[in-house]
Amino acid sequence: MDSMLLLFVTATSLWASVVAGGPPRGWRFPDLIDATISDIQWGLEKGCFNSTDLVKAYFARIFEVNRRLRAVTEDNPDALSIAASLDKERLTKGPRGPLHGVPILLKNNIATKDKMNNTAGSYALLGATVPRDSTIARKLRDAGAIILGKSNMSQWSNWRSRNFSNGWSSHGGQTLGAYYQNQDPEGSSSGSAVAVSVGLAAAAIGTETLGSVLAPANRNGIVGIKTTLGLTSRDLIIPISEHMDTVGPMARTVEDVAQVLQAIVGEDPHDRFTSTTMPTIPKYTDACRLRNLADMRIGIPWDLIKGLEEDFVSSELQAFFKMLAILEEAGAQIVDTTIPKATEIMQAQILVPFADFPANLASYLSQLTTNPNNITTLPQLREWTHSQPLEEYPGRDIYYWDAALQLHADKCGSNTHCYASNKARYGHLVVVGGHFAPLEADKLTALALPTSIAPFWTGVTGAASITLPMGYYPEDAPVQLSRRGDLVNTAPGIPMGISFLGRKWSEYELIELAYNLEARSRVRQRRKPKIVPSTELNLPRACRAR
Numbered sequence: 001m002d003s004m005l006l007l008f009v010t011a012t013s014l015w016a017s018v019v020a021g022g023p024p025r026g027w028r029f030p031d032l033i034d035a036t037i038s039d040i041q042w043g044l045e046k047g048c049f050n051s052t053d054l055v056k057a058y059f060a061r062i063f064e065v066n067r068r069l070r071a072v073t074e075d076n077p078d079a080l081s082i083a084a085s086l087d088k089e090r091l092t093k094g095p096r097g098p099l100h101g102v103p104i105l106l107k108n109n110i111a112t113k114d115k116m117n118n119t120a121g122s123y124a125l126l127g128a129t130v131p132r133d134s135t136i137a138r139k140l141r142d143a144g145a146i147i148l149g150k151s152n153m154s155q156w157s158n159w160r161s162r163n164f165s166n167g168w169s170s171h172g173g174q175t176l177g178a179y180y181q182n183q184d185p186e187g188s189s190s191g192s193a194v195a196v197s198v199g200l201a202a203a204a205i206g207t208e209t210l211g212s213v214l215a216p217a218n219r220n221g222i223v224g225i226k227t228t229l230g231l232t233s234r235d236l237i238i239p240i241s242e243h244m245d246t247v248g249p250m251a252r253t254v255e256d257v258a259q260v261l262q263a264i265v266g267e268d269p270h271d272r273f274t275s276t277t278m279p280t281i282p283k284y285t286d287a288c289r290l291r292n293l294a295d296m297r298i299g300i301p302w303d304l305i306k307g308l309e310e311d312f313v314s315s316e317l318q319a320f321f322k323m324l325a326i327l328e329e330a331g332a333q334i335v336d337t338t339i340p341k342a343t344e345i346m347q348a349q350i351l352v353p354f355a356d357f358p359a360n361l362a363s364y365l366s367q368l369t370t371n372p373n374n375i376t377t378l379p380q381l382r383e384w385t386h387s388q389p390l391e392e393y394p395g396r397d398i399y400y401w402d403a404a405l406q407l408h409a410d411k412c413g414s415n416t417h418c419y420a421s422n423k424a425r426y427g428h429l430v431v432v433g434g435h436f437a438p439l440e441a442d443k444l445t446a447l448a449l450p451t452s453i454a455p456f457w458t459g460v461t462g463a464a465s466i467t468l469p470m471g472y473y474p475e476d477a478p479v480q481l482s483r484r485g486d487l488v489n490t491a492p493g494i495p496m497g498i499s500f501l502g503r504k505w506s507e508y509e510l511i512e513l514a515y516n517l518e519a520r521s522r523v524r525q526r527r528k529p530k531i532v533p534s535t536e537l538n539l540p541r542a543c544r545a546r
Contacts, residue, residue, distance in 0.1 A: 100144030107206050110205060183487065291516065320448075448498060466514045473496065
């Protein structure tokens with residue numbers, strides 16, 4: 001990072017004085033760990049600061065804590081010049097929309113055609129280049145967002161090792177959560193979640209195949225949405241499975257998630273799954289209104305929760321019960337229900353990504369315009385990883401790659417009769433026995449689950465889900481380590497979340513439900529992370545008024 005970016009932000013670059021009258025009486029711009037996108041837009045519009053100031057502040061905050069948290073892999077060296085251009089545009093033409101001049105981080109598997117890398121956390125792709133921005137990056141730029149940098153991630157989206165550490169990558173190091181020493185950040189959008197939780201950006205973009213947005217949002221006290229398959233393009237995103245991969249925003253509030261989601265949805269000729277079957281896209285921020293929930297029926301699959309009860313400390317269930325009580329007080333109907341074929345689905349769901357990965361990875365690699373290590377296939381990546389000490393093989397194995405290659409050797413990879421037959425059988429199982437079954441049978445708006453066990457169901461169905469904070473582990477909670485034993489998975493003060501699982505294209509209803517629960521519970525405001533940057537914007541007095 002340029003040394004100038006390490007300086008604490010000053011007020012010398014303020015581009016306009018505060019408008020007559022200033023902010024509303026009693027209003028003050030919040031600390032950046034709490035600032036929403038609406039707060040940022042208000043401050044920009046009133047001349048409290050400009051986007052250049054904002055980028056400098058976020059860069060300084062990253063510099064303060066990144067050696068400990070490893071949330072950000074690299075800063076965008078063009079971010080300041082982009083901010084200056086957007087500041088000028090705001091003055092001459094006005095803002096493009098709610099994301100104009102707002103800094104956002106991208107997970108390090110979402111390609112940008114600029115000076116930043118896109119590596120999925122591996123040195124194998126360091127220095128590789130792409131022919132254009134990914135569609136997600138282009139849409140964000142078109143909306144006026146500033147791509148601040150790339151966030152660290154679990155290497156290859158946790159699709160390499162059985163003995164992995166969430167948030168570890170050779171390129172980015174070990175991401176840690178900020179609520180407890182050596183906290184497991186969950187994965188694979190680990191850096192995106194941690195960065196948002198401590199205010200290193202206004203929001204971030206993650207990707208999910210089986211829990212990679214929901215799980216890290218859960219453990220870092222933020223909101224994340226797993227989108228319907230086909231709502232957001234996966235163009236030039238390093239893949240696992242074209243039948244399961246999705247892109248979703250991560251932010252500190254439901255409304256912020258809705259604003260970012262609005263900018264990235266829509267059809268894309270580069271992704272055949274974003275087809276004309278997509279319904280009319282609503283204005284998601286319209287769902288962010290407080291109202292009575294009497295028309296909403298929320299299903300609770302108690303058989304699933306009871307079957308996994310021993311995996312929870314009692315405090316997680318207690319927090320879940322409190323959220324259900326709040327929903328009932330808001331008028332929602334709580335309905336007992338079941339997921340009929342839960343065990344079979346859990347056992348079968350892994351087939352699709354194993355079958356898809358070799359071909360989908362090769363498709364991405366074939367589009368690179370620069371490929372320094374000349375890796376074009378999964379077998380070549382496997383051999384390269386064997387030979388590179390920085391990739392920590394065999395201490396971190398390549399089980400998932402070997403299993404995927406074995407599946408293809410057994411002639412059950414993608415584009416085979418075996419695969420098509422199994423996928424059809426599994427698709428039927430999901431419809432009759434997955435989370436769709438109770439939604440239809442009981443006429444439900446959504447299912448609710450502790451986020452710890454929520455991600456498995458919508459990943460395989462291609463449906464939408466959302467998580468938001470529901471509490472924190474209490475001071476007497478037991479400390480539990482991750483499977484590798486090097487990270488703390490649960491401990492006092494670590495956040496926990498609740499998820500709502502819906503139908504395909506149900507993002508609007510899920511946002512509406514989550515917004516109303518968030519507004520009534522205000523969980524995030526109860527506790528701050530243990531590691532928080534101190535850099536803040538240097539604001540004029542009128543913007544600091546109480």
